[in-house]
Amino acid sequence: MNRVLESVPDVNFDIRRDDFGDLQTEEMLVNMGPQHPATHGVLRVVLRTDGEMVMEAVPYIGYLHRCAEKIGENLQPYQWIPKTDRMDYIAAMNNNHTFSLAIEQLCGIDVPERGKYIRIIAAELNRLASHLVSFGTYGLDMGAFTPFLHAFRERERILDLLEAMCGARLTYSYIYPGGPQWDLPDGFVQTCGEFLDYFEPKIDEYNELLSYNHIFVRRTANVGVVSPELALAYGLSGPVLRGSGVRWDLRRVRPYDIYERFEFDVPIGVDGGSDGVPDEVVVGDCWNRYFVRMLEMKQSVRILRQALAQMPTDGDFKAKVPKNVKLPKSSIYFEGENPRGQLGFYVEGDGSPIPYRIKARGPSFCNLSVLHELCHEVLLADVPAIIGSIDIVMGEVDR
Amino acid sequence: MTPEAVLKILKDTFGDDVKSVVADGLHPYAEVAAGRWREIARYLRDDPRLAFNWLRCISAVDHLEDKLITVVYDLHAAEAGAPAGAMWKLKNEIAIRIRVERDRPHIPSVADVWRAADWHEREAFDLLGVIFDGHPDLKRILCCEDWVGHPLRKDYEFPLEYHGIPAVTEYNQTRTVH
Numbered sequence A: 001m002n003r004v005l006e007s008v009p010d011v012n013f014d015i016r017r018d019d020f021g022d023l024q025t026e027e028m029l030v031n032m033g034p035q036h037p038a039t040h041g042v043l044r045v046v047l048r049t050d051g052e053m054v055m056e057a058v059p060y061i062g063y064l065h066r067c068a069e070k071i072g073e074n075l076q077p078y079q080w081i082p083k084t085d086r087m088d089y090i091a092a093m094n095n096n097h098t099f100s101l102a103i104e105q106l107c108g109i110d111v112p113e114r115g116k117y118i119r120i121i122a123a124e125l126n127r128l129a130s131h132l133v134s135f136g137t138y139g140l141d142m143g144a145f146t147p148f149l150h151a152f153r154e155r156e157r158i159l160d161l162l163e164a165m166c167g168a169r170l171t172y173s174y175i176y177p178g179g180p181q182w183d184l185p186d187g188f189v190q191t192c193g194e195f196l197d198y199f200e201p202k203i204d205e206y207n208e209l210l211s212y213n214h215i216f217v218r219r220t221a222n223v224g225v226v227s228p229e230l231a232l233a234y235g236l237s238g239p240v241l242r243g244s245g246v247r248w249d250l251r252r253v254r255p256y257d258i259y260e261r262f263e264f265d266v267p268i269g270v271d272g273g274s275d276g277v278p279d280e281v282v283v284g285d286c287w288n289r290y291f292v293r294m295l296e297m298k299q300s301v302r303i304l305r306q307a308l309a310q311m312p313t314d315g316d317f318k319a320k321v322p323k324n325v326k327l328p329k330s331s332i333y334f335e336g337e338n339p340r341g342q343l344g345f346y347v348e349g350d351g352s353p354i355p356y357r358i359k360a361r362g363p364s365f366c367n368l369s370v371l372h373e374l375c376h377e378v379l380l381a382d383v384p385a386i387i388g389s390i391d392i393v394m395g396e397v398d399r
Numbered sequence B: 001m002t003p004e005a006v007l008k009i010l011k012d013t014f015g016d017d018v019k020s021v022v023a024d025g026l027h028p029y030a031e032v033a034a035g036r037w038r039e040i041a042r043y044l045r046d047d048p049r050l051a052f053n054w055l056r057c058i059s060a061v062d063h064l065e066d067k068l069i070t071v072v073y074d075l076h077a078a079e080a081g082a083p084a085g086a087m088w089k090l091k092n093e094i095a096i097r098i099r100v101e102r103d104r105p106h107i108p109s110v111a112d113v114w115r116a117a118d119w120h121e122r123e124a125f126d127l128l129g130v131i132f133d134g135h136p137d138l139k140r141i142l143c144c145e146d147w148v149g150h151p152l153r154k155d156y157e158f159p160l161e162y163h164g165i166p167a168v169t170e171y172n173q174t175r176t177v178h
Helices: A002-007 A068-072 A077-085 A092-107 A113-141 A146-166 A188-211 A214-220 A228-233 A286-310 A363-368 A382-390 A394-398 B003-017 B034-046 B117-128 B170-174
Strands: A027-032 A044-050 A053-060 A331-338 A341-348 A357-361 B018-022 B029-032 B054-063 B068-079 B089-101 B106-108 B131-133
Touching (some): A044 A382, A068 A077, A077 A092, A092 A331, A092 A341, A113 A188, A113 A286, A113 A382, A214 A286, A331 B054, A331 B068, A341 A363, A341 B054, A341 B068, A363 A382, A363 A394, B003 B018, B003 B034, B003 B089, B029 B034, B034 B089, B034 B106, B054 B117, B089 B106
Parallel strands (some): B106 B131
Antiparallel strands (some): A027 A044, A044 A053, A331 A341, A341 A357, B018 B029, B068 B089
């Protein structure tokens, strides 16, 4: 309580908990969710509150549990691809990509060059779309409605591009072991290039609109601070980890697919006061987690430009993979960098075409597990700010 | 450090409690005894040569034919870049396997070694019925608290109804027998 009062500048009287004397406060349990607009899906959090202060938050998950792993034990990998779409449904291409890479490594499948580039383009476009949803809805959580409309205006154009690729707008099932299902449509490279030229200046516009907005900064700066040690202990990944100042991105640390061919930076959270970053900001707070995503969008645009320029103009785009390719009697654990963090797949084969066991490690699942550490002695209004900055997708938490 | 070197350090330190090591292939691992797992986990985390500070995933697998449950821990050692703020490095990477009897699947919890293990262990308990001794709050996480059985066990029978809600029964007819 004292910490919060100290951060309020206009308190011109000294008030401390002890000064209340025999004034009794009462603890109350508040149930937030599972149907709540600020929990980004069916997350239920039970808050133990003392007035406006949250003393403890216990998340309850599983409302969207479909046991996709059990279904995976009864299907061939290519039949399970649509199930991966429905985990992190905001970034379905990235899920397809990571799962396909795991199966390709386990079975030793090679993908033609053009197919590899098409996959990277699809994955990075989806990363942009995913970060736009994150940016827009975080604005909504903080009471800013306009940024959401801006974000969805641009996301619409990305969805049009992805629809031109594969015909679907949300659950794509486009990338399979062996390469993407279809070749790019005519004129795609030009359309995509035009979109990037249109989109890149928009990111600065978003920053003007929301990132440096005074109210937004006061709501998010120095709230829900995650230290790098805490982040590693909880296995956090993605923007949540990078917001804590850990420069770690699997695309650079252990490049997979063809990510080593592209030049891009890995942005991290910084302390306020320099480079236009607001003064109140500290490493690991909600603002930094949010802002890392804004910086990552610029890097994705860079990757996309390079991929469009380097991509071979003709040739095969997918390998001929037999439908009932047998999985060897061994296992693999493969992780890829998704918009929300590291999505991992443990796949174990038993010599038949159907996996003996598939296990998915959802980045949102691990990132959410840190919530109870952050929601201790914070204001009730900070809880949506913290949940929104972790950017969870419940489809992936519950699987 | 290569997986071979990591596994050699483990073998030299813990002797026969490291039951077997596989250093090549896609998924290098050491199989360790469940009894000393806590001690080994602490060593993996605290030894400066190994420094496995990042528990990535816990995957449990039901091997019905062998009457065993295998629990796989995937670990990363992330090393801070120098100077501060530089790219971090992946120092080590290894998997640890523990095999326990299917009827008595007791494994010491490592939730106090890596806090990430908390939810992963709860998930393995929920879906496969692995009991992690010493876990601070071992209860179901994904299924409802009154759910019967552990769905990812290979001999799991899908319930025909739940609180009056009829369940899909084709599952039991169409599931694959491995």
